[in-house]
Amino acid sequence: MPIIVNLDVMLAKRKMSVTELSERVGITMANLSILKNGKAKAIRFSTLEAICKALDCQPGDILEYRSDEGESNP
Known part of the structure; x- marks a missing residue:
């Protein structure tokens, strides 16, 4: 998948645990784990906004x- 989720990098930079981010954003640990591991198929803008606010970062971070x-376009 060409979209890479660097949530673990931002959590480390901010010295924040997944548990703390989960509480601040109001998203379950399971859903954060899916997002963090790159398994998510989509993310709501409201969730992305809340994560960026909690981590004091930009979506591009x-x-x-x-x-x-090497992959051809269909």
Whole structure:
């Protein structure tokens, strides 16, 4: 998947646990884990906004695009 989620990087930079972020954002630990591990298929803008507010960062600090080299477009 060409969208990389760098949530674990931002959590480390802010010295914040997943549990603390979960409490601040109001999202379950399970859903945060899915997002953090890159398994999520979508994220609501309201959730992204709450995460950015809690971590004092920009969406681009959390989400990154990387092209799949060698993969052809259908």
